Amino acid sequence: MGKAKRVFIPGCSLSSYNPDLVEKTLEHLQNKLPGTGAILKCCGKPTKALGQYDKFKERYSQLQEDIDNLGAEEIIVACQSCYLTMSASSPKQKVTSLWELLPKIGLPEEMVGIAKGSDITFAVHDSCSTRDRKDIHDGIRWIIRELGYKIEEPKSTKEKTRCCGFGGMVVPANPELAQRVMKRRTSEVKSDYMVTYCAACRASMVQGGKNAVHILDLIFGGLWTSESDFPTLPKTPISGWVNRYKCKKKIVKVLS
Amino acid sequence: MLPERLPEDLVTKMNEIVEDCMGDAPPYCEATCPLHIDVQGYVKLIGEGEYKKALDLIRETTPFPGILGRVCAHPCEEKCKREEIDNALSVKNLKRFVADKCDDPKDWDLNVKEESEKKVAIIGSGPAGALAAYDLRKMGHQVTIFEALPVVGGMLRVGIPEYRLPHNVIDKEYSILEKLGVDIKLNTKVGEDISFKKLEEDYDAIFIGVGAHKSFILPIEGSDLAGVQPGVDILRKAGLEKHDKVEIGERVLVIGGGNVAMDVARTAWREGAKEVHIACVESRDQMPAHSWEIDDALEEEITLHDGWGPMKINGEDKVESITLKKCTQVFDQDGSFNPAYDVCNLKDIEVDNVIFAIGQSSEADFLAGDDSIELMRGNKIKVDPVTLQTTKEKVFAGGDGAGRPLLAIEAMAHGRKVATSIDRYLKGENLYENRDYEGTYQSWLKKELAEDEPRRERISIKMLPVDERRGNFKEVEFAYTPSEARGEALRCLECQCKLCMQECEMLNDFCISPKDLFKDIIKGEVAPLIHYSCNMCSQCTIVCPHEFELKNHFMEMRKLLVKNNDGKSPMKGHNAIEWHQKLGFSGIFTTTVGASKDKEGA
Ligand SMILES: Cc1cc2nc3c(=O)[nH]c(=O)nc-3n(C[C@H](O)[C@H](O)[C@H](O)COP(=O)(O)OP(=O)(O)OC[C@H]3O[C@@H](n4cnc5c(N)ncnc54)[C@H](O)[C@@H]3O)c2cc1C
Numbered sequence: 001m002g003k004a005k006r007v008f009i010p011g012c013s014l015s016s017y018n019p020d021l022v023e024k025t026l027e028h029l030q031n032k033l034p035g036t037g038a039i040l041k042c043c044g045k046p047t048k049a050l051g052q053y054d055k056f057k058e059r060y061s062q063l064q065e066d067i068d069n070l071g072a073e074e075i076i077v078a079c080q081s082c083y084l085t086m087s088a089s090s091p092k093q094k095v096t097s098l099w100e101l102l103p104k105i106g107l108p109e110e111m112v113g114i115a116k117g118s119d120i121t122f123a124v125h126d127s128c129s130t131r132d133r134k135d136i137h138d139g140i141r142w143i144i145r146e147l148g149y150k151i152e153e154p155k156s157t158k159e160k161t162r163c164c165g166f167g168g169m170v171v172p173a174n175p176e177l178a179q180r181v182m183k184r185r186t187s188e189v190k191s192d193y194m195v196t197y198c199a200a201c202r203a204s205m206v207q208g209g210k211n212a213v214h215i216l217d218l219i220f221g222g223l224w225t226s227e228s229d230f231p232t233l234p235k236t237p238i239s240g241w242v243n244r245y246k247c248k249k250k251i252v253k254v255l256s
Numbered sequence: 257m258l259p260e261r262l263p264e265d266l267v268t269k270m271n272e273i274v275e276d277c278m279g280d281a282p283p284y285c286e287a288t289c290p291l292h293i294d295v296q297g298y299v300k301l302i303g304e305g306e307y308k309k310a311l312d313l314i315r316e317t318t319p320f321p322g323i324l325g326r327v328c329a330h331p332c333e334e335k336c337k338r339e340e341i342d343n344a345l346s347v348k349n350l351k352r353f354v355a356d357k358c359d360d361p362k363d364w365d366l367n368v369k370e371e372s373e374k375k376v377a378i379i380g381s382g383p384a385g386a387l388a389a390y391d392l393r394k395m396g397h398q399v400t401i402f403e404a405l406p407v408v409g410g411m412l413r414v415g416i417p418e419y420r421l422p423h424n425v426i427d428k429e430y431s432i433l434e435k436l437g438v439d440i441k442l443n444t445k446v447g448e449d450i451s452f453k454k455l456e457e458d459y460d461a462i463f464i465g466v467g468a469h470k471s472f473i474l475p476i477e478g479s480d481l482a483g484v485q486p487g488v489d490i491l492r493k494a495g496l497e498k499h500d501k502v503e504i505g506e507r508v509l510v511i512g513g514g515n516v517a518m519d520v521a522r523t524a525w526r527e528g529a530k531e532v533h534i535a536c537v538e539s540r541d542q543m544p545a546h547s548w549e550i551d552d553a554l555e556e557e558i559t560l561h562d563g564w565g566p567m568k569i570n571g572e573d574k575v576e577s578i579t580l581k582k583c584t585q586v587f588d589q590d591g592s593f594n595p596a597y598d599v600c601n602l603k604d605i606e607v608d609n610v611i612f613a614i615g616q617s618s619e620a621d622f623l624a625g626d627d628s629i630e631l632m633r634g635n636k637i638k639v640d641p642v643t644l645q646t647t648k649e650k651v652f653a654g655g656d657g658a659g660r661p662l663l664a665i666e667a668m669a670h671g672r673k674v675a676t677s678i679d680r681y682l683k684g685e686n687l688y689e690n691r692d693y694e695g696t697y698q699s700w701l702k703k704e705l706a707e708d709e710p711r712r713e714r715i716s717i718k719m720l721p722v723d724e725r726r727g728n729f730k731e732v733e734f735a736y737t738p739s740e741a742r743g744e745a746l747r748c749l750e751c752q753c754k755l756c757m758q759e760c761e762m763l764n765d766f767c768i769s770p771k772d773l774f775k776d777i778i779k780g781e782v783a784p785l786i787h788y789s790c791n792m793c794s795q796c797t798i799v800c801p802h803e804f805e806l807k808n809h810f811m812e813m814r815k816l817l818v819k820n821n822d823g824k825s826p827m828k829g830h831n832a833i834e835w836h837q838k839l840g841f842s843g844i845f846t847t848t849v850g851a852s853k854d855k856e857g858a
Contacts, residue, residue, distance in 0.1 A: 002850020012840055030852060037850045042840030046833050049792070050825040051814025059841055066848040128793040162759075163793030168807075172829030173788035174762075181761050181791060241845065248847045255849040 004037025007072040008098075009086075010247070011079030012042050013199035016240035017214065018231070019247040024220040025098070026254045029076065032105040037070050038251045039063070040244070043085045049169045060089050067093060076101060078216070080127040080136075080198055097130070099139035099197055099215075107146055107219055115148035115218075118225050122218075123152040123189035125196045125205060126161035134158070140197055140215060147218055154189045162188070164196070164204035182208035193224075206233055262778065266812050270774045273804050278753035279769020281701035285332035285347060285751075290669035290695050293317045295332055295347055296750060302350055303745035307738075311354040312363075318668065319390055319432045320383070321359060322425045325352025326733070327416050329515075329546060329663040331696065337703055337751050343714035346744050349733075353741040361428070366435055369396035374682045377402065377459040379446045379622075382410020383664045384655030385465035386430060387671030388678075389438045395679050399438045400459070404445035407496065408433075410467050411656070412664060414495035415488065415516070417523050418729040423495075447622025456650070461678045464637055464646070464653040465671065468616035468661065474511070478569030478578075479610075487512065487520040487613030494523050494729075502527045505608025509533040509578055511566050512613035513543035518553040520613045525556050526729060533605060535561040537583040537595045552732070555722055565595055567602065569610050577606045618657045632659075643677045643687045644670060652677055669695050702801050703751045715744040756796035756806070762789040763796070770796070770806060777813065784826045787813040 008029055010022045029036045044059040067075065067090065074094045077083045087095045122144060130136050137158045144151055156162045165171070165181030186194070186208030194212040196202045205212035211230040218224065234240055262270075285295040294313055301310035314321045328348050336344035374397045378385045381403040393399045407413055409426045434440060446452055455462055471486030473479055487510065493502045508529045510521045513536025525532045534553065536543055540562045543550060554560060564580040571577070582601035588594040617634035630638040630647045637653040639646055644654045654670030656662055662670065673694050680687050718734040725732060736744065756770060757763055766786050767773035776782050790810040797805050817826050824834065839845055 002853075004849075004851040035851045037848075039846075039848045041846040041848070042837065044837070044841075046840075047837050049814075050830055050833060051811065051816075051818040052823060052825070053815055053818075055823060059837070062841060070848065070850055128791075128795070131794065131798075160798065162795060163791040165791065168788075168790050168792035168810075169825075169830065169833060170762075170789055170791050172832055173825075173827040174785060175829070177762055177765060177789055178791075184761060241839065244845045248845065251847055251849055255852050 002037065002070070004070045004072050005035035006033065006074035006076060006096075007037045007039050007067060007070055008076045008078075009039050009041070009043070009082060011077065011082045011199075012244070014078050014214070014216070015040060015244050015247040016234075017199035017202070017243065018217070019243050019250050021214065021216040021220055022247050023250040023254055025078065025216060026251060028108055028220075029105075030254065036076070037072065038255060039066050039070075040248050040251055041066060043079075043082045043089075045081045045085045046169060048085065060085070064090060078197075080129040084129050097133070097136050097139070099143070100133075100135040101139075102219075103139050103142045107143065111219060112146055113148050114223050118149055118223060120193050120224055120226060121150040121152050121191045122193050122195040122213075123154055123191040123210075124157065125154070125164065125185070125189075125194050125201055125212075126158055127196070127198045127201055128161050128163045128167060131159045131161055136197075143215060143219065144195065149195075149218065149224075152189060152191045156188060164198075164201040165208070166200045166204045178204075179207065184208075186210045193230075202231075203233055206231075262780070262816070266809070267778055270778050270809055273770050273774040273802075273806075273809075274778065276802050277769055277771035277774070277804065278701050278801065279757070279771045281753055282699050283751040284335040284337060284699050284701065284703075285345075287699035287701075288335040288696050289332045290663075290666045291317050291672065292693070296748060296752075298354070299345065299347070299350055299745045299748045300750065302354060302741055303748065305738075305742060307354050307741075308358045311358050314351060314354065315359075315365070318387070319364075320386075320429050320668070321351055322355035322429055323383075323412060323421060324665060325349070325355045326421050326425065327412070328665050331663065331665070337705065337749050338747060340705060341709055342711045345747050346714055346717070346736075349717050349736055350741055350745060353736040353738075356735045357738070359428075361431065361435075364432055364435065366432075368394055368436060371398075372396040372682065374398065374460045375400070375458065376461045376463065376678055376682075377455045378463045378465060379455075380404075380410060380465035380467060380655070380657070381408040381430075381440065382465055382467050382655055382667060383412060384467075384657075384667040384671040384674070385410070385463065386433065387668040388463050388465065388654070388675045389433055389671075390436070391672055391675030392678060393433070393436045393438050395675070397679070397682065401433070401438060401440045402444045402446050402450065402455075403440065403442050404448075405496065406443050408440060408442070410465075411469075414469075414492040415519070416664075417491065417494060417519050417526075419522070419526065419725065419732050420519075422731050447624075452622045452626065460650065460682055462651045463671075463674050463678065464620075464651065464657060465655045465667075465674075466618060466620065466657040468618045468634070468636070468656040470617045470619055471612050472615045472617060473612050474566060474614065476566055476568055478571060478575070481569055481571050481575050482573060483571070483575030483609045484569060485609060485611045487516055487611050488616055490520055490527075490611060491516075491523060494527065504529050505575075507531040507533075507607045508609040508611060509535060509605055509607045510611045510613055511535055512615075513538045513545055513562070514613065514615075515545045515549050516616075517613035518545050518549040520611055521558050522553055522556055524609075524611070525558065526725065526727060528727065529609075531607075532556075532558045533561060533607065534558055535564045535566065535578075535580055537563065537565040538586050539563045542586055556725065557722075561603075561605075564603070565597055566610070567597075567599070570604075575608060575610055577604050578610050579604050616656070616661070620657070642691055644674045645677060645681075645687065650681070666695070701751060701753055703749075703753070704801070705749075709749070712747045714747070715740050753801065755799040755801070759795040759799055762786075762791070765789070770804065774809070777809075784813075784817050786810075787817065788825070788827050788830075 048056040078098045165178045171178045182204045194205045197215045298310040298313045330348040333344035567579045567581040581597040585596040620635045655667040787810045792807045
């Protein structure tokens with residue numbers, strides 16, 4: 001298994017969404033911060049969200065064991081739910097959001113300024129779980145500007161951001177309500193294009209009727225213009241599991 | 257699915273929401289209104305052009321929209337949040353607008369509850385007696401009003417001059433009483449035409465609403481001269497008879513700084529006095545009269561001597577002049593009314609009449625010989641402030657005759673209070689229960705104004721030109737036009753809390769405000785779906801003035817539901833999550849990899 005000073009945990013929703021982005025992010029981290037390992041495992045947040053606290057503790061301890069076995073002192077996360085869950089449950093490790101980290105280590109040099117000529121303005125959707133993290137909000141805007149895209153701030157933004165509709169495991173419990181919340185969020189912005197930094201939020205924005213990308217799509221997915229094909233929703237639930245499996249393979253490959 | 261009882265500490269925390277959530281907090285205007293008219297409701301309807309609906313809403317609370325729309329001293333406006341930005345909403349004038357525009361007796365609700373066979377006597381047809389009669393009759397009781405004067409209305413007619421409240425408005429709105437079946441006996445003075453004792457024998461309950469109709473006269477030198485007159489006598493004459501019968505000289509001086517003094521002075525001016533003075537011990541900004549009443553009086557060429565008290569009235573056998581002394585202090589250090597004067601600083605004013613308008617006492621002669629009903633200073637009847645019951649069980653009292661001088665709408669609120677008490681008394685019910693929100697109370701609402709709330713100046717009403725007012729009692733104020741009324745109505749800030757309700761989709765699906773929702777949650781009356789419909793986004797907490805963390809409570813409820821459901825969520829849709837989570841931790845889809853050998857780094 002080996003050891004790692006720090007460990008990148010991409011989280012379930014991102015790995016189900018796009019394994020290539022996980023691969024490229026890990027490569028970038030490895031370049032900039034040698035000594036980075038990786039774990040692909042759930043943090044157990046969905047279990048916790050349902051109210052199954054005992055079960056959650058049991059599950060999280062498995063993840064904690066993995067982290068401790070690597071000897072990691074720092075966890076780098078790309079998901080805001082992971083951020084909160086791990087900050088609360090792994091007191092021995094320092095938990096860092098990828099979005100506060102990237103401004104410090106920089107983007108891949110070849111991407112800087114790539115979007116200067118793009119005709120797209122991206123409305124930023126902040127995740128509500130880290131609404132009080134100014135460094136994350138700033139980091140995201142720094143990234144978009146560094147790439148060269150124009151930004152639209154929704155009426156409710158940053159610390160006042162509104163939920164995408166996915167939070168709290170409402171979708172399976174009350175899908176009609178969740179759909180309304182999604183629609184309400186997207187109706188708040190003018191642009192047809194939105195960028196999120198959570199894969200679940202991205203899917204919600206698509207369900208709310210927008211073209212939406214994950215911020216890692218912007219960093220590692222080339223130039224986006226109104227001509228681009230925007231990622232939609234998975235056709236079947238199976239594709240998420242296929243992606244996760246691919247992700248596992250890619251992580252092993254990058255770190256071998 | 258839930259345990260019989262929720263854990264104590266959770267209930268305690270939820271109770272904080274039930275206690276302090278302002279979701280049910282009434283707007284300031286409505287809480288302040290002694291009758292709690294749904295001001296915001298009808299103002300909104302006016303803004304939408306729904307004038308008849310607005311009137312109907314007012315009429316649900318009071319049958320006197322045209323009267324109140326003209327003379328209500330509108331305590332609601334003093335608490336209007338707009339006052340902090342520009343000027344209070346013109347609530348009174350909006351009420352008058354709908355009353356004038358669409359109040360048709362054909363539409364009045366004349367339904368009466370089943371007859372109770374109980375008989376109630378009401379002494380006095382002022383606003384207190386009138387609203388008590390209206391309510392009691394609607395409750396099904398037989399009501400008889402005894403009125404000493406040949407007309408109904410009390411001080412609405414024989415106090416407030418006709419240029420502020422035309423008599424046809426009083427007659428029209430009071431006509432609902434007879435339409436409902438209230439028996440009104442005019443020219444019937446209790447104590448003279450019928451004894452109080454007889455009323456006690458013939459009726460099951462009695463309400464004394466006799467007002468306060470006797471002007472105090474200061475016993476200064478010369479106060480017994482001809483030409484010294486009690487203020488309310490002049491107003492009564494002007495209100496009762498043809499206006500030219502009031503005997504008044506060319507030059508008059510009214511003593512008093514209250515609203516009654518303003519009415520007396522303006523009435524004297526209309527009755528032909530060429531030179532009208534008002535003298536009061538208070539300085540202009542201390543005067544008890546409402547600022548707008550003073551403004552209106554000054555407009556009518558009345559000279560105000562504020563800060564001057566009467567020393568003596570001079571004349572041989574009739575008033576020739578009055579000597580005023582400069583007032584140096586109105587209230588003493590304890591804040592009590594205790595005027596002090598500089599007797600070296602005097603001024604004489606030549607006048608034909610000196611009229612006292614410094615307050616009124618009641619006349620309760622008909623109670624002479626009945627010790628069981630206690631009286632207070634000024635012959636005011638002693639009552640229990642909660643029930644308005646006198647020291648005699650079946651006798652109740654209210655309005656100006658039972659304490660401090662009231663506003664018309666406060667007198668009406670007294671009438672309503674008495675009606676509630678008498679109804680309960682007649683049914684043998686508890687008189688004290690649930691009476692906290694009768695009359696003016698303070699709203700628990702805390703509304704923050706938006707910093708960028710735009711200014712919108714109050715739309716003023718048009719008035720009869722001053723030179724058209726002399727010598728007549730034509731109404732001075734005009735009603736709003738429809739476009740003025742709508743413009744004014746749109747100034748309403750619609751004060752309420754419910755900030756979370758503006759943010760949260762899900763709360764709107766399940767409750768009016770967290771207050772009622774958590775009340776039901778504590779009672780165990782809500783479905784698990786509600787707890788599982790919270791997105792846990794904290795938006796409610798951010799806007800909540802109390803920063804209530806609703807999501808934590810929903811989460812605690814989820815935990816309880818899981819605990820009582822074999823460790824699983826009770827929501828069907830969550831079965832899939834179970835599987836998801838199992839796979840998310842399974843070996844097939846997980847991996848843990850250390851850093852690359854060649855890139856172990858620092
Ligand atoms: C000059 C003046 C101007 C005012 N202006 C305003 C204003 O602009 N806005 C406002 O809100 N308030 C105003 N008020 C206050 C308001 O009018 C009174 O608070 C209100 O009328 C009191 O109502 P009431 O029913 O207690 O008594 P009243 O209105 O005084 O009615 C008492 C009735 O009882 C009758 N009565 C008395 N004794 C007997 C008896 N023995 N037998 C039979 N009947 C009897 C009287 O004739 C009278 O009709 C004003 C008052 C005055 C005097």
